[in-house]
Amino acid sequence: MKxxxxxxxxxxxxxxxxxxxxxxxxxxxxxxxxxxxxxxxDFGTYNLIKRAVSIVSFVMLMAMGIAIPxxxxxxxELNDQKLKESYMLSSLSLIIITSLTLxxxxxxxxxxxxxxxxxxxxxxNYILPICMYAFSAGLITYTYSFYRGINNFGKFNIIGFNLQxxxxxxxxxxxxxxxxxxxxxxxxxxxxxxxxxxxLYKKYNFSFKNYNNKxxxxxxxxxxxxxxxxxxxxLFAFNLAPMIVVNSNFGTxxxxxxxxxxxxxxxxxxxxxxxGTILLPFVSxxxxxxxxxxxxxxxxxxxxxxIIISLIxxxxxxxxxxxxxxxxxxxxxxxxxxxxxxxxISILPNAFYLLLRSPLDGVSKFPYNTICLMVSFxxxxxxxxxxxxxxxxxxxxxxxxxILGLLSLGCWILALRRTNxxxxx
Numbered sequence: 001m002k003x004x005x006x007x008x009x010x011x012x013x014x015x016x017x018x019x020x021x022x023x024x025x026x027x028x029x030x031x032x033x034x035x036x037x038x039x040x041x042d043f044g045t046y047n048l049i050k051r052a053v054s055i056v057s058f059v060m061l062m063a064m065g066i067a068i069p070x071x072x073x074x075x076x077e078l079n080d081q082k083l084k085e086s087y088m089l090s091s092l093s094l095i096i097i098t099s100l101t102l103x104x105x106x107x108x109x110x111x112x113x114x115x116x117x118x119x120x121x122x123x124x125n126y127i128l129p130i131c132m133y134a135f136s137a138g139l140i141t142y143t144y145s146f147y148r149g150i151n152n153f154g155k156f157n158i159i160g161f162n163l164q165x166x167x168x169x170x171x172x173x174x175x176x177x178x179x180x181x182x183x184x185x186x187x188x189x190x191x192x193x194x195x196x197x198x199x200l201y202k203k204y205n206f207s208f209k210n211y212n213n214k215x216x217x218x219x220x221x222x223x224x225x226x227x228x229x230x231x232x233x234x235l236f237a238f239n240l241a242p243m244i245v246v247n248s249n250f251g252t253x254x255x256x257x258x259x260x261x262x263x264x265x266x267x268x269x270x271x272x273x274x275x276g277t278i279l280l281p282f283v284s285x286x287x288x289x290x291x292x293x294x295x296x297x298x299x300x301x302x303x304x305x306x307i308i309i310s311l312i313x314x315x316x317x318x319x320x321x322x323x324x325x326x327x328x329x330x331x332x333x334x335x336x337x338x339x340x341x342x343x344x345i346s347i348l349p350n351a352f353y354l355l356l357r358s359p360l361d362g363v364s365k366f367p368y369n370t371i372c373l374m375v376s377f378x379x380x381x382x383x384x385x386x387x388x389x390x391x392x393x394x395x396x397x398x399x400x401x402x403i404l405g406l407l408s409l410g411c412w413i414l415a416l417r418r419t420n421x422x423x424x425x
Contacts, residue, residue, distance in 0.1 A: 009298060012153045012278045019157025020274045024267055026164040028328060031263055033171050035329040038178070044255030045118065046178060047263075048247065049126060051240040052117055056106070057134035057141070058232035060099040063225035064091040065141045066280065066361050071221070072149025073281035083217070085206045088146060090218040092197075094225065095142055103131040117240075119247050129182035136189035137163075143196040149281050156277070159196060166192060224365055231370030234377040238400070241377075242393050245384045254390055257336035260329055261343040261394065265350075267328075268313050272351050275302055276358035283362030287419075296416075299359060306355055310348040317344045342394035349398075349405030356408045363415050372407040376400050 035043050058065070068091055075083040106113055106127055114124035140163055147156040166188050174181045201207070239262055247255045279299070286295040317324065321340050325333045353372070360368045383396035 009278065009282060012151060013275065015153045016157060016274045016277055017271075019153070019160060020270050022157075022161050023164050024270055026161070026168050028267065030164070030168050030171060031328060033168075035333070037171070037175050040256040040332055041252040042178065044243075044247070044252040044259060045123070047259035048117060048240070048243055048255065049130060049178070049182065051236060051243065052130050053134045053137065055233060055236040055240060056102065056130060057138045058236055059229060060095060060102055060134055060138045061141060061232070062091075062094045062098045062222075063228035063232055064095055064221065065145050066228060066358075067091065067221050067225050068142065068145035069148040069281045070224075070284045070362060071217070072146055073151070073284045076150050077285050081205075084204070086214050086217040087221065088201075088206055089208070089211065089214045090216075090221050092142065093215065093218065094221060095138060099131075099135045099138065103135070106131055117244065119244075125179060126182065129179065129186055132186035133182055133189065136186050136193055139193035139197065140189060143193065143200055146200060148277055151281060153278065162192065163189065227367040228361075228370050231367060231373045234370075234373040237377065238373075238380065241380065242384060242397060245387065246390060246393055249387075250390055257333065258339060258390065258393070260325060260333045260336045261340040264317065264324065264328065264340055265343060265347055268309075268347055269350060269354060271309060272306055272354040276354060280358035280362050283359045287363065295359075299355065302355055303352070306351040307348070310351045313347060314344050317341065339390060339394045342391060343397050346398045346401040349402040352405035353401070353408045356412045360408070360411060360415055363419055366415070366418075368411040368415055369408070372404055372411055375407060376404040379403055 034046055038046065068087065071087050072084055075087060110124040110127040111121040113127055115121045117123075118126075140159060144156045144159040147153070147159070167185055170181065170184050170188060174184055243255050243258060243262075246258045282298075283295055286292055318341060321337050322334050325337060325340065357369055377400075380396060380400040383399060384393060387393045387396055
């Protein structure tokens with residue numbers, strides 16, 4: 001045990017795990033409060049908005065949430081302060097330009113976007129707060145991505161915790177008004193993001209002076225990030241797409257029930273995602289300092305742990321699913337138990353994708369994850385279109401994540417071979 005705690009990788013893993021437990025606790029409280037403050041239909045609308053924000057935010061980020069930890073960790077390994085400054089200024093420029101462009105497009109076509117997302121153009125007034133909220137959340141991601149890159153996971157977790165805490169506190173004061181709630185979140189998070197960015201720049205002596213001369217890494221970041229944007233879009237469309245289908249075919253109430261199933265999965269999968277937080281900079285550094293064998297061994301160990309956690313989680317849901325639904329939401333959501341029992345199976349194959357996602361981005365510039373996601377998503381859409389019942393929609397989730405997990409495993413083996421690394425070594 002002492003040997004593991006002497007390893008900085010496991011120390012970072014432990015710190016991040018504790019941070020994620022706090023974040024998961026706040027997420028639980030947030031879902032509990034909103035599901036009780038609003039009707040089942042409004043809770044369904046809230047979940048549609050939440051997933052729309054995720055998609056818009058990650059497109060605005062231009063995959064900088066991945067690029068920043070990768071390239072900052074490499075610059076940090078080389079002890080190159082000017083290179084780190086260039087990466088941060090260049091990535092911020094890409095985020096702002098992309099955000100302004102995307103917001104303009106979404107506002108121009110807001111009625112069509114609203115009809116696609118909510119099934120009605122009457123909710124088009126939500127498009128602006130969705131864009132504002134997505135931009136604010138993107139800036140916060142920009143900030144904590146830097147701390148991932150320099151292995152400051154304490155600060156990384158503090159920012160993530162503060163983000164969730166602000167959203168929770170706002171809900172306590174603003175009730176029965178989803179539109180005002182999202183505008184308030186947008187403004188508060190923008191203020192907080194600005195504070196964290198200014199703090200970061202001051203601490204590490206980053207400056208906007210001679211700004212144009214510090215954008216030498218802009219092309220590198222664009223070439224890395226742009227091919228991954230479709231993958232980020234598809235990744236978050238994975239949760240939005242079935243909800244749009246459910247909303248269109250079965251109504252808003254069923255959206256809320258389906259959201260409950262996805263929310264339970266979302267409480268478990270951060271356990272897997274948190275490791276990716278550490279793996280991306282870790283793998284990037286391993287490629288620079290030639291400690292590849294150590295990297296592969298850690299991924300194998302984590303794979304076994306992921307399987308065990310997934311099976312235990314599925315077992316618990318099958319035994320205590322109804323009690324968990326009442327605890328997380330309220331008794332109205334017990335009707336979703338059959339959907340929950342189907343969807344929970346998807347966490348096992350999804351665990352493999354979440355384990356290998358960051359290592360694939362760290363090992364190669366080639367967008368393996370984007371390819372895996374797009375192939376899986378095309379199959380997903382076909383399955384959703386063919387789904388005549390909500391149970392079939394739930395089965396589509398399981399089938400799609402199984403395909404995604406297998407594709408990720410195949411791409412990992414291929415990526416190692418293309419970089420002259422023995423996959424089984």
